[in-house]
Amino acid sequence: MSDAYPEFRLRLPNGGPEALGRLLAEKGARGSRKFIVAAGSPVRAEVVQSFAVRKPPSHRTRQQLIAEGAIRESSRRPGWLETVRDIEFSSPSAAAEVLMGCSVNGWGVWKSADGQSLAAYLGQAADGPNRCWLVRGSNVTGLDLVQRLWLSDGCVTLAASRLRQGVQQGISKEDLRTLVQEDYESTATYSQRQQLVESVHAFLSRMKPGDTVCTISGGRLYAGQITGEAEQTESEGGRSNLRRPVEWQPTGYAYDELPEELQQKLSIQHDVVELTAVQAVIDGLGLTNEELAEEAEAIERDPSMEIPAITVRRELELPAPTDELAAELLVHETEWLREVRDLLWDDRQLVFYGPPGTGKTYLALQLAEFFGGGPEQVKLVQFHPSYAYEDFFEGFRPQEDPESREVAFRLTAGPLRELADLASREGNRHIPHFLIIDEINRANLAKVFGELYFLLEYRNKSVRLTYSGDDFALPPNLFVIGTMNTADRSIALVDAAMRRRFAFVELSPRTQPTSGLLRRWLTSQGRDSEPADLLEVLNSRIEDPDFRIGPSYLMKKGVYRDGGLERTWRTKILPLLEEHHYGEDVDIEKRYGITALRASLPGPLPEPSA
Template structure:
C-alpha cells in the first residue's frame, strides 16, 4: 500500500494537471476530477484519525499555495504561473513531491520575511509600481519565490510588484490580462509590454513606505477662533483641542466619510448651506477618523503659535459653555511655547493660508519639530559644483557647466535652447544625473507635445472600469505632482524634472496656476482639482527643459514663461558647441574630416536656427566608413525644411558637393 507522501504527491500532480487543462475549479469539482484522473489516491488512502483523501487534498492545497503554485479563495482553486512551470519541470509525482516539500519548507523558514514583503506590496500607492527585485531585497527574500507567492496569496497591492523593466513577471498566468488592465486603469502608461519607469518607486522610496509609524505622523492646523471667541487659552490649560460642531449628534471614532456626511446632512440640512455642510463633513471626518495619536496639532493666537501632540485617547463629545467646544481630542502641548509669528518659516506659513477650521499641513512635521526643539535641523540640500572629470567626459568647459549650476542656484529653472543636434537633451540628462548624485529615482523625464495638458502634467481625473459594466473617474497624479511628493519626503536631496520640447505645448494651459510657483517657491496655491490642499513647489526640485529653435511647429514662449526660466543657448556657431566635434574626434583619435565638413556646411546655411549641431556625427561607427551614410540619412533630412521642394538648393549641402568645393 502506498505511503501517505506518495499519495499526496500523486494528488498534487493530478490537481495541477486538471487545473492547467480545465481552468479554475471549485474544491468539490477539483476533487471529483482528481479522483477520475488518479483513482488510487482515494482507493489506497487510509488516513490517521479518520482523515479522508479529500481532506488530504485540501491539506496539500495549503502547501501548494505556500509554494506559490496554486491560488485559492473561498470558491475556487486556480493554477499559477509558477505552478505551470513546476508541472513542466517536475512531471513525475516523486519529483514534484520533493520540489513541493522544499518550497514549502522554504516558506516555513522565511515566512516572516515574506509577510514583510506582502506588507510592502500593500503600501505601494495606486498608480505606482515597484520592481520585484527591489521588494525582495528590502524584505530579504528570493525574488523568484516572491513573485510566485504574490500571485498565489494575492495580498493587497500584489499586482503593483512587476518584473524588470516594468513587465508583468508571470507571463504564463491566467490572470495576465486582468493584471495588465488593472494597472492600466490606475493610469500607468505602457509601451512594448512594459509599464513606464516614471511610475516606479525606487528602493529608498519603498523603505520609506515601511518606516516606523512615528516618522509617518501628520500635522494639522486647527484654528481656535470660534464664533468670535479664541479658545486657545482653554485648550492649552486643559490639554485638548476641539472642533465646533454643536448641532452634530455623537459619532463613534473612526466613522466613515459616508456616515459623517449623512449625519451632517440630517443635523445641518436646514441651517447651513451646501458648501458649509461639505466643509463641515470634511473637517469632522478628519477630526474623528484621520487624525491619529502622535500627529502634531498647530493653533495660534493673535501673536503666537502653539504646537502639541495628539495622545492615544479617542475623540469624544462633551457639552461646553455656549456649545463652542463639543467635539474634543486630548493634546499634550509642548513646553517652551509660544512661538512668535516671525519664527515660522515662509514655506511652512504658506501651508497655513488655506481657509478652514481644520486643514492638514502636508510634509510639515520636520519643520514643526524643529520649532519646538524636538528634532535636529535637517541638512539643507546642495547643488554640487562641476568637477573637471565630469566636464571632461562631456567635452564641455567646466566654467560653462558651472555657470549652469550657478543659474539653478539663483532660480531653479533652466532651459537649453538651440538647433537640432546640439546635444540639449543629452546635456540635460547628464547634468540631472550629476545634480542628483546619480540617483535615477530622483529624476523624472517627460516630453511635451501639442496635445499635452494640465491633467497629464500635474493632476486630473481618469476613467476606469467600475467593475459593474460602467465607468467611474478617479484622480491621478501627473509626473510633476509625483516628483514633488518625493522631493518633500527627502528635503536633503536634489530632484530634477526634465522637460523635453518645452515649447511644443500650450504652456499657459499646461502650467495653469503653477506659473506663480515658478517665481515663488515658498508660497502655496490652490490647485484646480485639489483646492483644499495647499500646493508648494519645494526648493529642492530643479526643472531643466530643452527647446528646439528650428522647429516651426512649436510655440514661441511668452514673456511670462521666459521671465521664469534662465536660458543657455547651444548653437553650432558659438562656444562650446562649435568646438565640440573637433575635441571629441581628437579624444577618440579619429579623422577630423567630419568637423571640417560640418563647419563648412554651417557657413553655407544662412538661417541661424537651421544650422546643424555636432551630435549627429558623434558616434564612432560614423567615422569607420559611415560618414556618407550619416550625412545622407540624418543631416540632409534635417535641412529639407530650409529649402522645401528645392532639390537644387539642397544639393550644395551634400557631402560630395562640400568635398568638391573644398578641393577647388
C-alpha cells in the same frame, strides 16, 4: 492614592527604575485630567538643556518641588532623585516631564500593567504614533482667537455654532454627517457641510491627548500639545464651542523663516489640517541638533534608530560639477557647468534651447543623473501637440479590473505626480529628483500644467487638484529641465509666464560649449578634424542662427564608416536645409553640399622655394 483608575507606570530611560502614578477624574483649571505620582517614585537627576525653554511650567514646577523638599536625592537609588510624598500634577504630561526632565508625551509613556498607554486605556486612540494638526483660529468671524483666547487660556477651539448639544467625542463620520445635514441644511452649502464634517470629525474623533497642535497668528507659528479630551461648550457667538485643552509652547516661530515643506502644508486652506507628514520638522523648531539628540537620549528609545527631527534636516544639495564631468561631457570649461547648477538651484526649473543636434536632451539627462545620484531619480517625458494635463499629472483613464475583466475609468497618476510622490517619501526628501521634459514647447503649456503652473513659481504653496481634490505641492527636491528646439519656431509661442518660471540656457553652434564640441570629440576619438571644419563652414553660410546645424549629427559611428560622412550629409543635413529654404530659389547642393564646402576649405600651405 485614589482608586478611580488603575496604577500606571513610567519606565525612566536607559534601563532606569519605574515611577508609579494614577489618573484622577478631577480636571485642572485648563481642562486636562490631573495625575498623581506616588511617593518613592524615581526622578531623573538631570534635565535637558532645552527643558526650561520648551516646557517652562514643568521646569518651574520641578525646581519648586526640589526647593521645598518634595523631590530629593534617593538613598535607595544612587544617582537618582525620588518623590518623598504623593504629588499631584495638572496633567499626565506634566508629571512625566518633571520626572524625566524633558519634553515628553505623558499620554503615551505612562503604561498600564498590560502595557497599554494611558491614551489607549481611556479609549482616546489605539496605541500608535501621535499625530500633528493645524487648527486655524486667527480669523474666526473677524476675531483672532489665538491671541484673544487660545494662548492665554491654554486651549484650541473649533466653531460649530449650530451643531446640537450632546455630540460625543469619538463619533463616527457617518453619524456626524447625518447630524450636520440636519442641523445645517438651510444655512450652509453642500461643500460647506462636507468641510465641516471633516473638520469636526478630526477635532472630536481623530485628535487625542499627546498630539501636537499648531496654529498661525500675526505671521507666527505656535505649537503645543493637546492635554485632554474634547468638550462641547457654550461660547460667545458659537465661535469656540468645541474645545480641547492645550499646553502651548511659550514662543512662536516667524512664518517666513519656516522650512519650505512646512510652509506648503500650512498654506492648505481648511480649518483643520493634518500635519503628521511634517511633524518631525515641527518637533525640531527652535532646537539645535545637539539639543534634539539630548532630548532623544533622555527618553527610552531604540539607539539604532535615527532621530526624525534631525533626519529631516539633512541638506538638499546639488553636487558641484567636477573637471572630470566636464571632460566626460566635452564641455569647454567646468565653470559653465557650475553656472547651470546654480541656475537650477536658484530657480528649480531650467530650459536648454537651441537648433536640432546641439545635445540638449543628452546634456539634460547626464546632468540630471549626476546631480540626482543616478538614473533612479530621473524621469523623461516628451511633449507633443495632443499632450494634456491628464497625461502629465493625473486624470481618469480606462483600466481593466484584473478580476472581473471589466473596463472602467479610474483616476491614474501621470509622470509628474509619480515622481513628486517618490521625491516626497520619507528618506528621499534630501535627494534631488529630476523631471526631463523633451520638446517642452511642442505642447499647450497652460493646458498641460493647469493649476501646477502656479506651483512652478510659488514652491512654498499648495493647490487643490482638479480631479483627486487633494492638496498638492511640488516637493522642494523636485527639479525640472526642459528642452526646446528653436528650428520649428514654436519657441515664439512660449508666453511670458513660462519665461518667468524657467531659466533659459542656449545651446547653439555659435556659442560654447556647442561651438567647439565636435572638434573636442574628434580629438578624443583620435580622428581627423575635417568634419568639424566642414560644419563650421556650413554654419557660417546659414544666416538664421536657429537653423544652424548641431554637432550631434556628426558624432555617430556610422558617419565614420566608408562613405558615411557623405551619406549623412546627403540624407540628414541637406534635407533640413531644403525645408528651411522651401519656396526660395536656393541651390542647396551648390551652397551647402559637401563638395562645395570642401572646395572652400583652405588647402595645404605651398612648399617653400629653395
